[in-house]
Amino acid sequence: MSTSPQQPEQPARSLQVDRLTKEYVAGKPILSNISFEVSGRSSVAIIGPSGTGKSTLIRCVNKLIPPTSGNIYVSGENITVLHGARLRRARRKIGMVFQEFNLVERLTVMENVLCGRLGYVSSLRAWLRRYPQRDIEMAFSLLESIGLLDFTRQRADSLSGGQRQRVGIARAIMQEPHVLLADEPTSSLDPKTSVEIMELLVSLTETHQIPLLINIHDVELAKRFTNRVIGIARGGIVFDGPPAELSNDHLKDIYGGENWLQ
Amino acid sequence: MSGGTTTRRPFQTNWLARAGWLLAFLYALYAANLLDISWERFLIGLDNGAKFIGEMVPPNFSRWQLLLGNLIETIEIAIIASAFGVFISLPVGLLAARNLMPAWVTWPFRTFIALCRSFHPVIFAILFVKAVGFGPLAGILTLIFASIGFIGKLFAEAIEEISLKPVEALRATGAPFMSVIVYAVLPQVLNRFIGFSSYQLDANLRNSTMVGIVGAGGIGGTLFSAFQRFDYDFLAAILISIIALVMVSEYISTQVKKVFQ
Numbered sequence: 001m002s003t004s005p006q007q008p009e010q011p012a013r014s015l016q017v018d019r020l021t022k023e024y025v026a027g028k029p030i031l032s033n034i035s036f037e038v039s040g041r042s043s044v045a046i047i048g049p050s051g052t053g054k055s056t057l058i059r060c061v062n063k064l065i066p067p068t069s070g071n072i073y074v075s076g077e078n079i080t081v082l083h084g085a086r087l088r089r090a091r092r093k094i095g096m097v098f099q100e101f102n103l104v105e106r107l108t109v110m111e112n113v114l115c116g117r118l119g120y121v122s123s124l125r126a127w128l129r130r131y132p133q134r135d136i137e138m139a140f141s142l143l144e145s146i147g148l149l150d151f152t153r154q155r156a157d158s159l160s161g162g163q164r165q166r167v168g169i170a171r172a173i174m175q176e177p178h179v180l181l182a183d184e185p186t187s188s189l190d191p192k193t194s195v196e197i198m199e200l201l202v203s204l205t206e207t208h209q210i211p212l213l214i215n216i217h218d219v220e221l222a223k224r225f226t227n228r229v230i231g232i233a234r235g236g237i238v239f240d241g242p243p244a245e246l247s248n249d250h251l252k253d254i255y256g257g258e259n260w261l262q
Numbered sequence: 263m264s265g266g267t268t269t270r271r272p273f274q275t276n277w278l279a280r281a282g283w284l285l286a287f288l289y290a291l292y293a294a295n296l297l298d299i300s301w302e303r304f305l306i307g308l309d310n311g312a313k314f315i316g317e318m319v320p321p322n323f324s325r326w327q328l329l330l331g332n333l334i335e336t337i338e339i340a341i342i343a344s345a346f347g348v349f350i351s352l353p354v355g356l357l358a359a360r361n362l363m364p365a366w367v368t369w370p371f372r373t374f375i376a377l378c379r380s381f382h383p384v385i386f387a388i389l390f391v392k393a394v395g396f397g398p399l400a401g402i403l404t405l406i407f408a409s410i411g412f413i414g415k416l417f418a419e420a421i422e423e424i425s426l427k428p429v430e431a432l433r434a435t436g437a438p439f440m441s442v443i444v445y446a447v448l449p450q451v452l453n454r455f456i457g458f459s460s461y462q463l464d465a466n467l468r469n470s471t472m473v474g475i476v477g478a479g480g481i482g483g484t485l486f487s488a489f490q491r492f493d494y495d496f497l498a499a500i501l502i503s504i505i506a507l508v509m510v511s512e513y514i515s516t517q518v519k520k521v522f523q
Contacts, residue, residue, distance in 0.1 A: 062434050107445065118441045119435050123441045175435055
C-alpha cells in the first residue's frame with residue numbers, strides 16, 4: 001500500500017483512433033478510415049444500425065479483433081503494434097463492459113470483481129486467491145458504491161441482470177483503466193434497469209476520470225447520458241457532435257428510412 | 263389434399279426402418295444357425311452350468327489372508343493409477359481442447375488420447391507385462407493409460423462446450439493465459455471433471471481385478487489360478503469379495519460426488 005502513487009500530474013487519459021480500417025473479407029471493409037479522439041471526462045456514444053461494425057470497432061480498440069490498418073493509441077501508447085505480454089500489459093489500461101455481462105457464473109461476486117486485477121497479479125497468486133490487500137479494499141469499496149456489498153460471497157449466477165451488469169462494471173473499473181469501453185451494456189436489460197446502469201456507468205467513470213466509449217442502440221439513452229455522439233453508417237463516421245445537434249435528418253442518414261421516426 | 267372421408271395420418275410410415283428391423287432379426291436367426299447354437303446345445307450348457315454352480319457353494323473363505331492381501335493390492339493399483347491418470351488427464355484434456363488451443367497443439371494430444379483409447383485394458387496389460395515384467399507396476403501403467411483415454415477425451419469435450427464469453431472478458435482485462443484458464447475455464451468444467459474422475463476410479467477398481475489375469479498384479483491372478491485348479495469354492499469366495507469391493511466403491515463415489523455438488 002505504501003507504494004501507491006500520490007496522484008502525480010500524469011497526461012490526461014485518452015483514446016485516439018487513427019484511420020482505423022477493418023476488413024473481414026479482403027476488399028470489403030466493414031469500417032474504413034475511422035478517426036476520433038476521446039479524452040478526459042467525456043462520455044461518447046457510438047450509434048448506428050446493427051451490423052455496421054460498432055462491436056468490431058470497440059473490439060479493435062483492445063485488439064480482441066486485430067484491425068486491418070490504422071492505429072489505436074491509449075494514453076499515447078500504440079496498441080496495434082503490440083503482441084504477447086506487452087499487449088496484455090496494455091490491455092490492463094482498457095476496461096470493457098459487455099452486453100451479456102460475461103461474468104464467470106460459477107464464481108462469487110467478489111471473485112468476479114477481482115478478475116479486473118488479473119492483469120496485475122501473477123497466475124499463482126490469483127489461483128490461491130492471494131490478492132494484495134489494496135486490491136481487496138478497492139473491491140469492497142466498489143461493491144459498496146454499486147450497492148452489492150451484501151452479495152460479496154454469492155455466486156454470480158444468483159444475481160439479476162442489472163446486478164450482474166453492475167458487477168461487470170465494477171470488474172472493469174478495478175483495472176483502473178485509461179478508457180472504458182461498453183458494448184451495448186443495456187441491451188439485455190429492461191428500460192428502468194437500463195437507465196440505472198447508464199447512470200452508474202457515467203457517474204463511476206466521472207468520479208474515476210475515465211473516458212467512456214459506449215456502443216448503444218437506444219438513441220434516447222445515448223442523448224440523455226453522454227456528451228458526444230458518433231454516428232456510424234456505411235463503414236464511416238457520418239455524425240460527430242453533441243447530442244443536441246443530432247437531428248432527425250442525421251438519424252435518417254444513419255439508420256435509413258424515416259417511417260420509424262414518427 | 264384434405265379428402266372429407268379419408269382419415270388424415272399425422273405421421274409418415276417409415277418403411278425403410280421397418281425393413282431394417284426385419285433384416286436385423288433375420289440375420290440374428292441366420293447367425294445363430296451358422297454358429298450351431300441350437301436349443302439342445304443350450305440345454306447341455308445349462309446342465310454344465312448347474313454342476314459348476316453346485317461346486318461353488320459353499321464359498322471357501324479359509325484362505326482369507328491371501329484373499330485380503332490380493333484385494334488390498336487391487337485397491338492400491340486402482341488408486342495409484344487413478345491418481346496419476348486424473349493428474350495427467352487435466353493438462354492433456356486442456357491441451358486437446360480445440361477452442362482454446364491452436365491446431366498444432368491439439369492434434370498431437372488428440373492423437374495421444376486416441377491411442378490410449380484404441381486398446382482394451384487387457385491388451386495394454388499384456389503389452390506392459392511384456393515391457394516391464396509381471397506385477398502391479400504393469401497393472402498401474404495399464405490403468406493410467408485407460409484413465410487418460412477416458413478422462414482426457416471427456417474433459418477436452420467438456421472444455422469445448424464452455425461459454426467463451428468470460429474467456430473474452432478476462433482476455434480483455436489483460437489476464438495472463440494461465441489466469442484465464444484458472445478463472446474462466448476451470449470453474450465451468452470442474453464439476454464435470456470431478457464426475458468423470460470418480461467414475462474412472464470406479465472403473466479402475468473393476469479393471470484392476472481383471473489385469474491380474476494376464477499377470478499384471480491384483481486379485482485377478484489368484485482368480486485365474488483358482489479357475490485352472492478347478493478350485494470353485496475358493497473361486498466363489500473371490501467373486502463375492504470383488505462384488506463387495508465394487509459395491510463399497512460405488513457407495514464411496516456417490517458420497518464424493520455429493521461433497522462437490
